[in-house]
Amino acid sequence: MEEMFCYQCQETVGCTGCTKSGVCGKKPDVAAMQDLLVYVSKGASCVTTAMRAAGLPVKPHVNHNITLNLFTTITNANFDKESIVARIKDTLIMKSKLIEALGTTEGLPEAALWNGEESDFEAKAATVGVLACENEDIRSLRELIIYGLKGLSAYTKHANALLSDNEDIDAFIQRALAATLDDSLTVDDLIALTLETGKFGVDGMALLDAANTGTYGNPEITEVDLGVRSNPGILISGHDLKDLEMLLEQTAGTGVDVYTHCEMLPAHYYPFFKKYEHFAGNYGNAWWKQKEEFEAFNGPILMTTNCIVPPAESYKDRLWTTGATGVSGCKHIDAKYGETKDFSGIIEQAKTCAAPTELETGKIVGGFAHEQVFALADAVVDAVKSGAIRKFVVMAGCDGRQKSREYYTEFAQKLPQDTVILTAGCAKFKYNKLDLGDIGGIPRVLDAGQCNDSYSLALIALKLKEVFGLDDVNELPIAYNIAWYEQKAVIVLLALLYLGVKNIHLGPTLPAFLSPNVTNVLVENFGIAGIGTVDEDLELLL
Ligand code: FSO
Numbered sequence: 168m169e170e171m172f173c174y175q176c177q178e179t180v181g182c183t184g185c186t187k188s189g190v191c192g193k194k195p196d197v198a199a200m201q202d203l204l205v206y207v208s209k210g211a212s213c214v215t216t217a218m219r220a221a222g223l224p225v226k227p228h229v230n231h232n233i234t235l236n237l238f239t240t241i242t243n244a245n246f247d248k249e250s251i252v253a254r255i256k257d258t259l260i261m262k263s264k265l266i267e268a269l270g271t272t273e274g275l276p277e278a279a280l281w282n283g284e285e286s287d288f289e290a291k292a293a294t295v296g297v298l299a300c301e302n303e304d305i306r307s308l309r310e311l312i313i314y315g316l317k318g319l320s321a322y323t324k325h326a327n328a329l330l331s332d333n334e335d336i337d338a339f340i341q342r343a344l345a346a347t348l349d350d351s352l353t354v355d356d357l358i359a360l361t362l363e364t365g366k367f368g369v370d371g372m373a374l375l376d377a378a379n380t381g382t383y384g385n386p387e388i389t390e391v392d393l394g395v396r397s398n399p400g401i402l403i404s405g406h407d408l409k410d411l412e413m414l415l416e417q418t419a420g421t422g423v424d425v426y427t428h429c430e431m432l433p434a435h436y437y438p439f440f441k442k443y444e445h446f447a448g449n450y451g452n453a454w455w456k457q458k459e460e461f462e463a464f465n466g467p468i469l470m471t472t473n474c475i476v477p478p479a480e481s482y483k484d485r486l487w488t489t490g491a492t493g494v495s496g497c498k499h500i501d502a503k504y505g506e507t508k509d510f511s512g513i514i515e516q517a518k519t520c521a522a523p524t525e526l527e528t529g530k531i532v533g534g535f536a537h538e539q540v541f542a543l544a545d546a547v548v549d550a551v552k553s554g555a556i557r558k559f560v561v562m563a564g565c566d567g568r569q570k571s572r573e574y575y576t577e578f579a580q581k582l583p584q585d586t587v588i589l590t591a592g593c594a595k596f597k598y599n600k601l602d603l604g605d606i607g608g609i610p611r612v613l614d615a616g617q618c619n620d621s622y623s624l625a626l627i628a629l630k631l632k633e634v635f636g637l638d639d640v641n642e643l644p645i646a647y648n649i650a651w652y653e654q655k656a657v658i659v660l661l662a663l664l665y666l667g668v669k670n671i672h673l674g675p676t677l678p679a680f681l682s683p684n685v686t687n688v689l690v691e692n693f694g695i696a697g698i699g700t701v702d703e704d705l706e707l708l709l
């Protein structure tokens with residue numbers, strides 16, 4: 168297996184597609200098994216969709232398996248071929264049982280009926296990848312929908328971990344996945360389905376927001392330490408707050424501190440986690456700097472979700488995975504939904520390690536999710552009315568390793584003093600440690616949280632629209648300059664489009680999976696644009 172084709176993330180080779188090996192480190196054999204996992208998930212989704220149409224119930228574990236399958240194929244989540252093969256086999260078994268429950272195979276497509284042995288997987292995978300669809304525009308829309316569903320599945324999975332489920336969202340994910348196999352759907356049908364994906368993106372982020380805030384309280388303004396303490400530590404990365412809760416519980420009183428990394432930083436903003444004295448602070452920066460930073464951390468690292476950079480041998484034995492993540496050769500910890508994961512192995516390892524090497528000192532401030540901003544609404548509205556705040560700029564999304572992303576640091580630095588950055592996701596690491604000051608006590612960088620907390624930014628925009636008595640969210644003094652990397656950013660984008668947000672600038676490059684015609688649709692209907700130079704864009708956006 169020497170060839171592959173993947174163009175699902177922003178760093179894809181030449182902005183067209185990874186064909187020999189992924190920039191992310193994904194190799195052709197893993198890419199092939201991911202393609203096949205998506206294919207069998209589509210097949211299973213055809214069966215569940217037929218079951219629902221026939222009035223038959225679909226059990227929660229089926230929904231969980233399909234979302235976990237999609238999450239597993241997201242950029243930088245899972246590089247472990249064996250675990251992906253195991254998921255394909257489990258899905259095939261599950262699919263056979265579903266067909267039995269449905270009681271007929273009539274009308275089901277090939278993907279629903281295919282049931283190969285492991286020895287067939289490689290050959291089958293070669294026929295079901297992205298390029299199997301020859302029409303460029305249909306392929307583009309199908310992949311846009313699938314990538315949105317991957318992002319939505321990630322968020323759904325985190326809500327599920329907090330025992331929060333929404334059958335309507337799962338039914339949609341499966342109906343839409345099944346629809347990507349339907350050759351009778353036209354470009355217009357698929358555009359409608361793309362927008363519907365955005366609607367369920369809003370619902371999915373709302374589900375996760377309710378699960379997070381219902382369990383851990385509403386994020387509040389918080390200073391987070393960037394320095395280190397003298398105990399050994401465990402570094403936890405990714406987005407899964409339930410994993411963090413279990414780790415904090417099990418490390419309490421062991422003499423091991425817990426530090427957050429990258430997208431776990433916003434956990435500090437939740438009231439619930441403040442009671443843990445050994446919850447030390449945030450270590451390091453965005454995901455792509457992990458090779459040096461994990462080396463320097465000295466202790467074990469727990470990856471609860473993407474983004475993983477395939478580890479160097481020097482710290483590979485300290486990298487642990489859980490949930491959808493996997494790296495062959497790294498230890499994986501798991502448990503069923505609702506059960507407690509056993510983190511004793513990682514805690515024992517931590518005790519034998521040196522304390523982290525200090526990378527930086529000081530503090531950063533965050534916690535500006537919806538309730539906290541609503542509590543400040545009067546001050547914010549006054550600042551807008553008096554002209555002290557001229558414009559908000561949403562700079563949410565992802566960070567990445569390409570040099571062109573220095574644009575976002577420069578853009579933040581050059582924004583005039585009467586502007587406020589609204590952010591969420593790991594994009595913030597490009598400017599959250601610059602001292603950009605405040606406007607009458609309101610910091611000029613308001614961090615709502617993880618990428619899924621872009622939902623908060625949407626709620627804040629809707630609230631401002633109401634306060635100012637406007638008819639259209641686009642009349643607000645808010646500009647959108649969003650950085651994307653992987654598929655969670657795709658669902659955030661589709662959610663914003665569904666909410667009617669126009670003129671979003673997306674960078675550092677537009678997705679390779681958008682064909683010229685599909686790009687035109689987005690430009691004409693939503694005013695989507697790429698980025699230019701910092702100076703041009705400052706002029707344009709302000
Ligand atoms: Fe970043 Fe990675 Fe949250 Fe993504 S760490 S890039 S969009 O997984 O999910 O923001």
Ligand code: SF4
Binds near residue numbers: 185
């Ligand atoms: Fe390439 Fe991105 Fe796919 Fe990795 S996820 S193989 S970098 S397109």
